[in-house]
Amino acid sequence: MSIEAPDLSGLHAVESGTLGQRVYSELRDFLMVGGVKPGEKITLRQLTSAFGTSLMPVREAVQRLAAEGALEVLPNRAIRVPIATKAGVREILKVRLMLEGLAVEEAAARIQPEAIAQLEELNAAFTQEMRTREDSAQLFRVNKEFHFTIYRAAHMPVLLGIIENLWLRIGPFLHFSLGVRGREATRKFAPDSHKEIIRAMRESDGALGRAALESDLAGAAELILQLGNLPD
Numbered sequence: 271m272s273i274e275a276p277d278l279s280g281l282h283a284v285e286s287g288t289l290g291q292r293v294y295s296e297l298r299d300f301l302m303v304g305g306v307k308p309g310e311k312i313t314l315r316q317l318t319s320a321f322g323t324s325l326m327p328v329r330e331a332v333q334r335l336a337a338e339g340a341l342e343v344l345p346n347r348a349i350r351v352p353i354a355t356k357a358g359v360r361e362i363l364k365v366r367l368m369l370e371g372l373a374v375e376e377a378a379a380r381i382q383p384e385a386i387a388q389l390e391e392l393n394a395a396f397t398q399e400m401r402t403r404e405d406s407a408q409l410f411r412v413n414k415e416f417h418f419t420i421y422r423a424a425h426m427p428v429l430l431g432i433i434e435n436l437w438l439r440i441g442p443f444l445h446f447s448l449g450v451r452g453r454e455a456t457r458k459f460a461p462d463s464h465k466e467i468i469r470a471m472r473e474s475d476g477a478l479g480r481a482a483l484e485s486d487l488a489g490a491a492e493l494i495l496q497l498g499n500l501p502d
Contacts, residue, residue, distance in 0.1 A: 281305070290330045293321055301340050305410075310442075311344075314328055338435060338438060351442045353500070367484055375476030376426060376429075377421065379474060385419055410441075443498060467482045
């Protein structure tokens, strides 16, 4: 796997206040949408420059994310996103199918019309980004917001937190399932799976929603395993 310096332009400067939490939240979200690829290295200096802050809140955020398994702090003080194995990706997929499937089922019984309308808008934006290929970062963010609009609608905060941690671990691999090489294959299933999930939300059909989600997640995982050049 070719490893280059990551593009940190997707990070935003943060204001004072609860600075440590804001840096943590911004970096966490950046990782969840695949802002850094597996194996890419980052330095604290690069992050402090991107955030426009002092070193301390950045170091604290990195330490928290390392404890959550989203980052590795190397002996030379460099930071990188862990490189998963094929077995690890398969394990995460199994857990995601159980937990995110549960969230979809619960959301189907509780989701409000305004949230369904938002899902329609997000999937339209997702489909448009898939066609134009102009902004991969935006594609990742729209996809995440689509899924988490559903998961938030389940009104299960403990479950939501666990799912967020799973996305921290799988987010960097979105480059393989939604990136340039995988996009032709992804467009065959992702928008259609999203449409089926929306129909399930509209019809309050949890079983249909779970089946559509399983198709979406399994298709993305298969592309990661095919294109990611991961160790066994």
